Structures are given as C-alpha cells and as structure tokens.
Amino acid sequence: MKIFVSIDDTDNIESRGTGELASILADDVEKKGWGISSYITRHQLLVHPDVPYTSHNSSMCFSADVDERSLMPLISYAADFLEKESAEGSDPGLSVAVAERLKDPEALIEFGRRAKQVVLTQKDAYDLAQKLEIHLTPHGGTGHGVIGALAGIGLRLSGNDGRLKGGLKIGAENSIFSVSDICAHPHVDAVSSMEGYTLEPEERVRMGDKMKTVLMGGKSVLLVMPSGGEPGDVPWRTCPRQLLKIF
Amino acid sequence: MWFTNQRGEExxxxxxxxxxxxxxxxxxxxxFNPDVEEEFVADDPxxxxxxxxxxxSTGSFTCLKKDKA
Incomplete structure (x- = not known):
C-alpha cells in the first residue's frame, strides 16, 4: 500500500536540514525491508511574523510502497528517529497517511494550501488528522512541526507543489539531450515549459548546471524555457534555479 | 542595503x-555559510x-549575522 511520510521543524540554524533526515528515513524504510521509497519533495509554508519556525518553515515529504504489516513498525521507528536525530531547539512533527484509507483527500490538500497562506494552529492540525485518521505526533520542543508535517502530505498529495530534494545531473552543462533521454533519468517524468507545454520526446534541450525538478501534475517535471533563438541553438534550455523558487 | 522593519529588525x-x-x-x-542544498534558491552559490x-521575511530577509558583520 502507498503511504506518505512527512516531517517538519527538525533543524536549527547550525544543524543538518530536515531534508537530510527525510533522506535517511526514506533510505531506512528500504534498508529494513519495509518497502520502496520515492523521491523527497520540499514544500514551502507560510513565512509570517506570527509563525514560529527554526530555520526555513519548509516541510519534507516522501511516499513509499510498503507492506501493511510494516506500517506500525515504520511509524514507531520514525518517531524514535526524530526524537534522537532532531536538532536542539527544534519542534519536530511527524505525519504518516495511508493513501487508500484517506477519507477526504481534498480536505487534506486544502489544509496544505492554507498552510501556505494563513497562520494555522496545532489544534487545526490535530483536529483534521483525527477526523481523517492520519498519524500525527510531536517529537520534541513545542511540537509545532505537526502543522507543517500534515501540510506537507496535503501539498504532496496535491501533486502541484514543491521542489524535489537533490540536484539533477544529466550530462555536462550546455550539453544537449532529447526529452526521451532526459526522461530516462529515474527522477524525471516529464519536461515542460513554465507555461505548461509538455515537450515531445524528440525535442531537444540544452542542459544547465545544478538542475532541479518540481512537482507538477503529480509528476517530477524538469522545467525549461526558450533558449533565446541563437542561430544553431536548440529551442529549449533548462530553467535557472532562481525561477524555481515559486515552487 | 538594509532598512529597519516594523519589528525593529534590519x-x-x-x-x-x-x-x-x-x-x-x-x-x-x-x-557567509552555504545553507543545505534544498534551501538554495539562487544560481550563484x-x-x-x-x-x-x-x-x-514576507518580502525580503533578515540576516542573523548582521550585527556582527
């Protein structure tokens, strides 16, 4: 069965990031034979003076295909892991949802969207988690990370929010690849323009440095833009990182 | 390069x-100390x-080392 695991608020200004803890957790799911983990997505939440956050106010989420018997050991392990590995002064939260048991996915998606727009409370998060029967627990400090952890699952479920953790390396900078070759990479599902045009398999793209994909339409998408029309150049080049900050 | 916001932060x-x-x-x-990779937003490292x-912040950022620089 497919599950979503999301964590938030595990770091401080000097520590390793929440993304690294999510990576370790996703790897451990596989090492322990519980299932197969997907890529990790980073979801930006509201930056507001009334929202306490230790470092960035972004949450991390991954999905995994696991055996049903693995669910409770996995949750228990993740809880212990966060308590041991989260940084001093952080307020970690953990959420785990089983996709097929989600009673009202739209309500969870809406919670994620609202967490990007308005100040939510821990009570808001616990009330929704209880209603939807989603695991949601605090693991240190004020436990304020439960809001972002739950929102992270909603935003991942929306299929249209967040950047994938980790850089994408396909050839050297300025090398040219076809879309079909790019999509052969395990972490790229499609190549699209910022305006939503999905490139055809035979179209060619000039590669940039330190590329990243974003979550769009439930897929890991490499975004491209017109290359500028230099004579002999290919029509598309990958978007610079600074254009991806809106995701 | 800096202004004081309503909270008194630069x-x-x-x-x-x-x-x-x-x-x-x-x-x-x-x-300057690079953040973790997933929090990079600029192409210039x-x-x-x-x-x-x-x-x-809502429209910009504050620097935790500003007073020390």
Missing amino acids: EFTGGQDDWAGAARLASTCPY VSCYNCRYRRW
Missing part, C-alpha cells in the same frame, strides 16, 4: 529578487539568498 532592501545585490553582499561577507544565516 531587512535587505533588495527584496527577494535582487540576485546580483545578494551575490555581491555575500561575496564580501565573512559570515555565494549569495545571501543561499546563506544559512538568512531568515526569510
């Missing part, structure tokens, strides 16, 4: 899209926008 005047300005500031800052000591 914020970067360039907002969140002054890529050249943020890179220029970071290039001479003794406290040495940029205040990629620094672990920047704290995003």
Whole structure:
C-alpha cells in the first residue's frame, strides 16, 4: 500500500536540514525491508511574523510502497528517529497517511494550501488528522512541526507543489539531450515549459548546471524555457534555479 | 542595503529578487555559510539568498549575522 511520510521543524540554524533526515528515513524504510521509497519533495509554508519556525518553515515529504504489516513498525521507528536525530531547539512533527484509507483527500490538500497562506494552529492540525485518521505526533520542543508535517502530505498529495530534494545531473552543462533521454533519468517524468507545454520526446534541450525538478501534475517535471533563438541553438534550455523558487 | 522593519529588525532592501545585490553582499561577507542544498534558491552559490544565516521575511530577509558583520 502507498503511504506518505512527512516531517517538519527538525533543524536549527547550525544543524543538518530536515531534508537530510527525510533522506535517511526514506533510505531506512528500504534498508529494513519495509518497502520502496520515492523521491523527497520540499514544500514551502507560510513565512509570517506570527509563525514560529527554526530555520526555513519548509516541510519534507516522501511516499513509499510498503507492506501493511510494516506500517506500525515504520511509524514507531520514525518517531524514535526524530526524537534522537532532531536538532536542539527544534519542534519536530511527524505525519504518516495511508493513501487508500484517506477519507477526504481534498480536505487534506486544502489544509496544505492554507498552510501556505494563513497562520494555522496545532489544534487545526490535530483536529483534521483525527477526523481523517492520519498519524500525527510531536517529537520534541513545542511540537509545532505537526502543522507543517500534515501540510506537507496535503501539498504532496496535491501533486502541484514543491521542489524535489537533490540536484539533477544529466550530462555536462550546455550539453544537449532529447526529452526521451532526459526522461530516462529515474527522477524525471516529464519536461515542460513554465507555461505548461509538455515537450515531445524528440525535442531537444540544452542542459544547465545544478538542475532541479518540481512537482507538477503529480509528476517530477524538469522545467525549461526558450533558449533565446541563437542561430544553431536548440529551442529549449533548462530553467535557472532562481525561477524555481515559486515552487 | 538594509532598512529597519516594523519589528525593529534590519531587512535587505533588495527584496527577494535582487540576485546580483545578494551575490555581491555575500561575496564580501565573512559570515557567509552555504545553507543545505534544498534551501538554495539562487544560481550563484555565494549569495545571501543561499546563506544559512538568512531568515526569510514576507518580502525580503533578515540576516542573523548582521550585527556582527
């Protein structure tokens, strides 16, 4: 069965990031034979003076295909892991949802969207988690990370929010690849323009440095833009990182 | 390059899209310290926008090392 695991608020200004803890957790799911983990997505939440956050106010989420018997050991392990590995002064939260048991996915998606727009409370998060029967627990400090952890699952479920953790390396900078070759990479599902045009398999793209994909339409998408029309150049080049900050 | 916001904190005047300005500031800052990869937003790796000591605000960022620089 497919599950979503999301964590938030595990770091401080000097520590390793929440993304690294999510990576370790996703790897451990596989090492322990519980299932197969997907890529990790980073979801930006509201930056507001009334929202306490230790470092960035972004949450991390991954999905995994696991055996049903693995669910409770996995949750228990993740809880212990966060308590041991989260940084001093952080307020970690953990959420785990089983996709097929989600009673009202739209309500969870809406919670994620609202967490990007308005100040939510821990009570808001616990009330929704209880209603939807989603695991949601605090693991240190004020436990304020439960809001972002739950929102992270909603935003991942929306299929249209967040950047994938980790850089994408396909050839050297300025090398040219076809879309079909790019999509052969395990972490790229499609190549699209910022305006939503999905490139055809035979179209060619000039590669940039330190590329990243974003979550769009439930897929890991490499975004491209017109290359500028230099004579002999290919029509598309990958978007610079600074254009991806809106995701 | 800085203004005092309503909370009395000093914020970067360039907002969140002054890529050249943020890179220029970071290039001479003794406290620049790259953040974790997933929090990088600027293409220039040495940029205040990629620094672990920047704290995003609604329209810009504050610097946790500003008073020490």
